[in-house]
Structure formats: structure tokens, C-alpha cells
Amino acid sequence: MIEVENLTKRFGKVEALRGVSFTAADGRITGLLGPNGAGKSTTLRILCTILAADSGVARVEGVDVGEDPVAVRRAIGVLPHNSALFGNLSARENIAYYAALQGLDGSQLEHAVERIIERLDIGPYATRRAKGFSQGERLRVALARALVHEPATLILDEPTNGLDVMATRVLRDVILERRDHGCCVLFSSHVMQEVAVLCDRIAIVAGGTTVVDGTAEEIRSATGCDDLEDAFVAAVAGS
Amino acid sequence: MSALGVVFRKELVDSLRERRSLVSALVFGPLFGPILFTLITSYAVNLQIDEAEQPIEVPIINGEGAANLVSHLFRRQIDVDHERFTDVDALRDAVRRAEVDVGLMVDRDFGEALATGDAARVWIVADMANNSARPAFARLRAALNEYGLGIGVQRLALRGVDPSLARPLAVLTDDVSTPSARSVLLLGMMTYFLLFSALLGGTHVAIDTTAGERERGSLEPLLTLAASRAELVWGKIGVTFVFMAASLAICIVSFAVAVRFLPLAEIGMTATLTPLVCVGIYAVMLPFAALGAGLMTIVASFTKSFREAQTYTSIAMVAPPLPIILVVLNPVQPSLPLMLVPSLSQHLLVTELVKGEAFDPWHLAVSAAVTIAVGVGCGLATVRRYRGEAILV
Numbered sequence: 122m123i124e125v126e127n128l129t130k131r132f133g134k135v136e137a138l139r140g141v142s143f144t145a146a147d148g149r150i151t152g153l154l155g156p157n158g159a160g161k162s163t164t165l166r167i168l169c170t171i172l173a174a175d176s177g178v179a180r181v182e183g184v185d186v187g188e189d190p191v192a193v194r195r196a197i198g199v200l201p202h203n204s205a206l207f208g209n210l211s212a213r214e215n216i217a218y219y220a221a222l223q224g225l226d227g228s229q230l231e232h233a234v235e236r237i238i239e240r241l242d243i244g245p246y247a248t249r250r251a252k253g254f255s256q257g258e259r260l261r262v263a264l265a266r267a268l269v270h271e272p273a274t275l276i277l278d279e280p281t282n283g284l285d286v287m288a289t290r291v292l293r294d295v296i297l298e299r300r301d302h303g304c305c306v307l308f309s310s311h312v313m314q315e316v317a318v319l320c321d322r323i324a325i326v327a328g329g330t331t332v333v334d335g336t337a338e339e340i341r342s343a344t345g346c347d348d349l350e351d352a353f354v355a356a357v358a359g360s
Numbered sequence: 361m362s363a364l365g366v367v368f369r370k371e372l373v374d375s376l377r378e379r380r381s382l383v384s385a386l387v388f389g390p391l392f393g394p395i396l397f398t399l400i401t402s403y404a405v406n407l408q409i410d411e412a413e414q415p416i417e418v419p420i421i422n423g424e425g426a427a428n429l430v431s432h433l434f435r436r437q438i439d440v441d442h443e444r445f446t447d448v449d450a451l452r453d454a455v456r457r458a459e460v461d462v463g464l465m466v467d468r469d470f471g472e473a474l475a476t477g478d479a480a481r482v483w484i485v486a487d488m489a490n491n492s493a494r495p496a497f498a499r500l501r502a503a504l505n506e507y508g509l510g511i512g513v514q515r516l517a518l519r520g521v522d523p524s525l526a527r528p529l530a531v532l533t534d535d536v537s538t539p540s541a542r543s544v545l546l547l548g549m550m551t552y553f554l555l556f557s558a559l560l561g562g563t564h565v566a567i568d569t570t571a572g573e574r575e576r577g578s579l580e581p582l583l584t585l586a587a588s589r590a591e592l593v594w595g596k597i598g599v600t601f602v603f604m605a606a607s608l609a610i611c612i613v614s615f616a617v618a619v620r621f622l623p624l625a626e627i628g629m630t631a632t633l634t635p636l637v638c639v640g641i642y643a644v645m646l647p648f649a650a651l652g653a654g655l656m657t658i659v660a661s662f663t664k665s666f667r668e669a670q671t672y673t674s675i676a677m678v679a680p681p682l683p684i685i686l687v688v689l690n691p692v693q694p695s696l697p698l699m700l701v702p703s704l705s706q707h708l709l710v711t712e713l714v715k716g717e718a719f720d721p722w723h724l725a726v727s728a729a730v731t732i733a734v735g736v737g738c739g740l741a742t743v744r745r746y747r748g749e750a751i752l753v
Contacts, residue, residue, distance in 0.1 A: 132753075169584040172749055191586055199584040205577040209377040210370070221366040222587040250377075266581070 122147050122305055123168060123274065128177035129329075130163050136329055137163045140177070143324035143334045145307045147273070150300050152320035153309040156357060160329045161309035162202070165278045168307070169199050181274055182305075195223060198267035202279040208252035212243050212262045215251055216269050223270040237265045241295070257288045264295055275299050277308035281315055293319065313350045327357040363587035367595025371569050375599055381564045385603040389561035390610035393553025394618040400549070405623050416496050419444040419451060422466040429466070429482075429507055436503040440464065448485075455485050461496035462486045477515070548688050550714070551707040554611055554645055555681045559652045561607020562600040563673050566656035569596040570742075571669035580752060589746040597653050597739050604649035612638050612645075637713055644709045644724065647731040651702055652680070654738030661742050661751070683707070694719060699726040702734055 123145040130138040138160045145151035153161050166172040167179050170190035179186045181193045206215050213234060220230050238247050241261045246254070251262060267275065275296075281289050296319060299306050310316050316323055317337060324334045333340050333356045337349055346352040375381040415437040423430055423442045430440050445451040451463040463485035467473065473480040482504060486497045513523040573579045582592065616633040659676045663669040683704035692698065694708040705727035712719040745751055 166752070171580065171583045171752060191588075194584055194586045197584065199581055201577075201580045201584075203577040207370075207374060207578060208576075209374045214370075214373070218366065218370050219581075219585060222363055222582070222585040224363075224586050263581075 122180075122182055123151075123307055124178070124180045125164065125168070126178045128164060128167060128174045128179060130160075130167065130172065130175050138167075138174070138177075139329035141326060141329070141331050142177075143331055145305050145322070147305045148300060148303045149321040150296060150306045150308070150319055152316035152323045153307060153326060154313070154316045154323055154353065155309075155311065155326035157311055159311075159326045159357075161311075161326055162278055164326065165276055165307070165309055168193075168276055169197065169201075170194055195270070196272055197274045197276055198270070198272035200263055200267045200275075200277040200280050202282055206251040206254070206259055206262055206266075209250060211248050211250055212254075212258070212265075213238065213247045215262055216243075216265045219266040220269045225270060233269050233271070237269045241265050241291075256285060257291060260284065260288045260291060264292070268295075268299075272304070274305045275307070277306075279309055279311070281310065281312065313353050317349045325353060325356045332356045363591040364595050364598075367587065367592055368598045371565075371596055371599040372602065375565045375568065375603065378564075378568060381568060381603065384564040385561040385607045386610060389557040389559075389607040390614055392560070393550075393557045393611055394614040397549055397553055397615070398618045398622060401622050415439055416461070416499065417441055418462055418464050418496075418500060419454075419460055420464045420466065421445055421448055421451060422468060422470070423464075425468070425471045426466045426482075429504075432507045432510075433500075433503055436499070436506070438500060438503055451485055455487050455493075458487065458490055458493070461490075461493040462500050464500065474511070548684070548707070548711060550615055551710045552681050552684050554608065554615070554641070554710070555648055555684070555703055555706065556677070557611040558604045558608040558645065558649050559656065559677050559680065561611075562602075562604035562649070562653055563656050563660075563677065565603045566596075566600040566653065567660045567666055567669040567673060569599065570657060570660040571663045572666050574751070575665045583746075583752070590743045593657070593743045593746050594739060597657050597742070600657055601649055601653035604652050605646060608645055608649055609642060612641055633714070637716075640713045641710050644713065644727070645706050647728040647735075648680075648702065648706050650732045650735035651738070652735070654735035654742070655680070658738040658742045658745070661745050694723055696720075696723065696726060699723045700730050702727075702731040705731070 125144070126142050128138050128141045129136075141160060141164050143151070143153070153164065155161050163172065167174045168181060168186060170186050170193050173187060182196050184192050184196070186193050206212075207218070210218065216237060217230060217234050220233055225233055238244055241264060243258075243261055243265060246258055251259070254262065277296075280292055284292065296306055296308070300321075308319075320337070322334075322336055323340060325332045325340070333343055333352075335343065340352050340356070341347060341349065344352040344355040346355050417439045418433070418441065420430070420440040420442055423440055433440055445454070445463065448465055451460070451465070454460045455463055465483040465485060467481040467483075470480045470482070484497065484500055484504070487493060488497075512526065516523045516526060573582070583589070616635075616638050619633050655676060656673055659672050660669040663672055680703045683701055684707045687704060687707060692708075694705075694712060698708060699705040705723070709719055709724060709727060
């Protein structure tokens, strides 16, 4: 469960967020949609506790990100938009490093790493160094790193950017599977169609504020457009 | 295992698999110094040996009237050339243009003055501003003095006077420098190279774990994990320290080997780099690796890319050994206030060790404490930087 109320954030003279609000429920996929520079990444970075908001509230599973960032970090799995693997480490070492830094230890860590390797079919290249991985292999390992500690909340920043069809399909399957496990999945995108296909709920952000927040159906009726893409354009233009 | 240990182990494995890190730590860093040192030193030593042994050639004017003097000079490895100059002005010009190191002009009345017991005059034509001509000038002057003294002694003896009466003072020099102490000037260069190689050995790792990580995009996801920023930073600095310490160790060993091949004994020097002294040098220098690891990490953490980091770290690499250059130009004795200056304190203590002299243990304690404190200070500043948001921008 993610709750965001009236977040603001300023970088020098640039006002990146001017009041973003939305909620992402458990067992649902929530899309954060908006044009480039709308404030999607900034919002997600505040939720990941790597940026601090100037004002407003962001809670993950009821915990305020400003008050107990470490508890929030343990609760979330994050896939940032250009999440690079450590090229000199094998797939397994990459995953185990993240697991250890999330506080897993000993046999618990071994089991968690084994489980995620099996689930994401990483086995055939688990001991190979990440340097020469294909896009699909890289994505699987990055996802495995984010999921190894079994977080109840998954946050992905523009995850499909630059992915080929096969890799996108892997990602989509993982996202759906997580939702069916009752996780809260939040991902950002500037690609309309992708969000329309996957998301149960959409928050459209433009110019640093939430323009519309609701299901695809609600957004269509709120903007008076039948087509979701038109609705997106209307909502963004209206801000 | 604590997160610090996890980060340390991961960065160590990562760096050991990175060929550039390994090469700079184990090859470039530690071997560059000793090789350069050996070349410079053996050149300097050979130069000194050559100058003392080789005959020099000195143009002479009016040399025909001073046959005995000329044959005395010849016995002292000074060959006079009667033909080259006949005119004193031409000789002076040649000396001024440094074509000739020194020249000798004998007075026309030289022979007559000697016979009558008057002062017989000779002029050394030299350019005292020309440093490279100094050794030749000194040798010629010494040989002339010796000749004059010999004649004086003979004259006194002929008159039945004890020649020692004419020498009421016997001025002797008691040189208390040990053979090792004399080589300190040359070995002073060694500490400079040691500090430099320590820095060089870990800089690649310092850059790779900070600016490199940022450039590759692997920093941001790392910061969303439960491990604290302090644990991340200290783990990284720890690995840089290990690389610097390894580089330092290899450098000391290669110095100990290189010194054996230098002809130091031929110029009356010995260098005591016994295994025990080497261990002592390592103990004195190790705190500097802590300073270097902190310093290079904080410098690299302010940059966004590998190349940018290389520019700034190479500037930072020049600064720490600077005090040593000042001290080599203007020698000082070790004292407690000087132990407050990192790199300078290591230089002074290592110099004492190589001389084979004992130093005040307090000096070592102060030197190590201050140097480590600076390193820790740099580390804390890096932690602060990693806690801020600027690291992501």
C-alpha cells in the first residue's frame, strides 16, 4: 500500500513536484503516467527514500518514508530506470549481494537466492559474469535483485524503456504474478498503451501535479474522451 | 555478516576481477618508483665516480715557463694543452661560453719569481656561475695548492727550518656521518616514491567504487537497500585501503631489491634496507594508506564519471608528497610539531630508519594518529556526501 499526499520538491529554481497525490493499493497494479519531465521519477525516488520531499506525505505500508527510511527500504523492491548490474560479478553474486544488503543472512539468504533464480529461470547463466548478458538476461537478474527479499511493494521506474518484445513480456509476467500474490505494484511510464494494458489504476502526472487519478474507465469519463490516448492528451493539456 | 563486511567483500572481489585495478595496484604503482629511482640514482652515482677519476684537460697560456708545474698537474690527472689558446682574451671568451671548464694562465715572470723567492703568479680562468665547471675548478685549485705547498716545504727544509713551524694550525674534519646517512639524500627520493605508489595503487579502486559506480548507474539501486550509507562508504574505503597497502608493500620490497644493484658503496654509501628496516618502513607508512584511501574516495565521489575523476585524483595525488620536496631542499630534524604534517612525518621517520637511527616512539604515535585522523575525516565527509541528494544528480 502506497499513499502519497501533496508531495512537493524543488531542485534549485526548478519546481519538480507541486503537489502530487495518489494511492496504490495492495493486489493492484498502479501506473504513474505522464510526459517526460512530469515528475514521475522524482515521485518514485521520494518513495524509495533516496530523495526527501520538501512537503507532503509519502507512506509505504503505513510507514512514513521520512520517519523510518530503513523500514521502508526493507519493505520495497526497486527497479530504477537504468539499473546496471555489476559486470564483474556473476548473476548469482549480483542477487546475493542485494539480498545481503537487505539484511538476509546464512541459509535464509541461500534459499531466497535459489528460489528467485529458479522462478525467473536464471539458472543456466547464474554463474556467468554479468558483463556479457543479453538484455533479457540483464532484466531478469535486475528483477531478481529487486525481488529476492520478497517485498510486499514493488516500484519500477520506466521499466520497459528500451526493452525488446521478449524482455517486455518477461517483465509483464513478473508484474502480473506479483499482483496476484497480493503485492502493491507501482510503475511509471510515458507509454500510454502499456499502462492501459497492465494497470488496474492510473495516476496521470503533468507539470508536477496529479491531473487525474482513477481507473481507465473513470479517466475516460472524467476527460470526456473515449480513447485513453485522447484522454491522456486532454488531461495533460488541461493542466 | 554486517553490511560493511558484505560491501567490503563485494568491492574486493569486484576490484580483483578488474584488470585495470589490479595492474595499477600491483604493477604500475609499486614498480614505477623503484625503476625510476634506480635509473636516476645510478646515473648520479656514475657521474660522481666518473668525475673523480677521469683526467681533465686544461688549456694553458705561457705554460712553457712552468715545466715542473705542468708535470705535477699531469701526475694529478690534469692534462694541460699548450696549443689551444695563445691569447688570454680568447681563453676568457671560451670559458664564458662554457666551451672550456677552466683555463690556466701562467705569469711571464713565473720562472724568475720562483727562482728569486717572490710570489709566482698563476691565474685560474673560470666562470664561477657555471655549476658544471665547479669540480674541474676545485681539482685544479687543489693541485696548484699542493704544488705550492711542496715548494714551500722544500725551501724551509733547505734553510734548516722545520716545515711544520709554518703550519701553526692543523685543521682536520671529523666526519660523523655514517655511510648510510650520506646516502640519505638519495634515499630521500625513496619516501616520495613510496607515498606516490601507495596513492597510485588504490586510486583506480577509489574511482571505480564511487564515480565509476555512479557512471554505470549501479549506485541508485544500491541506495534503495536497507544498508546504511556509512556502511557502504566505509566498505568501499576499506578496499581502497587494502589496495594501497598492498601497493606500498610491493614497492618497499622492490626498493630493497633495487638498492642491492646500485653502486652506492663506490661513493662511500650504504643503504640499510634489511627486512627489519623494511617492516619498520611499512609500519610508519601504513597510516598514509588510510589517508590516501579517504582522500581519493572523497575526491572521486565529487565527480560523475571515470574520466572526470581521473583528472581530479591526479591533481590530488600531487599534493600530499609536496612537503617532502620542501624538506629535501631545506633539511630539518624530526620534531613533534613536524609530526603533525602527514607525508612529511612519514618522510622524516623513514629517513631516520634508513639512517639506522632510533626515533622517539611518540613521534611515530603522533604521526600515525594525525595521518589516520585525516583519512577518517575524509571518510566521514564522504559518508555525509552519500547521505545527501547531490550524489544522485
